[in-house]
Amino acid sequence: MTGPGRVEAAVVRECRRRVWRGNRASLELGVAAVRLARSADAGRPGAGRALRVVLAHLLDCSPAGDALDAIRARAAARWVEAVGAPGGEVPAPGEKSP
Numbered sequence: 001m002t003g004p005g006r007v008e009a010a011v012v013r014e015c016r017r018r019v020w021r022g023n024r025a026s027l028e029l030g031v032a033a034v035r036l037a038r039s040a041d042a043g044r045p046g047a048g049r050a051l052r053v054v055l056a057h058l059l060d061c062s063p064a065g066d067a068l069d070a071i072r073a074r075a076a077a078r079w080v081e082a083v084g085a086p087g088g089e090v091p092a093p094g095e096k097s098p
Contacts, residue, residue: 018059020063024070025065029061029073032080036083039083045083050080
């Protein structure tokens, strides 16, 4: 078994710094970021773009969390599904998510 890919290893380091453990949505964003990083390492189309958005959302999370964090976490879960789907593509910023 091999270790994590280059992108995944970098994202895990970032998530350790950015994720608020007391904020469920922040944790979900962190999980989504790692899954997207694995997809990026595998060469899936759109994974890099979605990953950048999710990491940016992590910066905006607060320790307590709020409704906006929850919305972002749900969107991130949809992006993970879209990237993992055959022929899946993530919408550009400003476009409607899947």
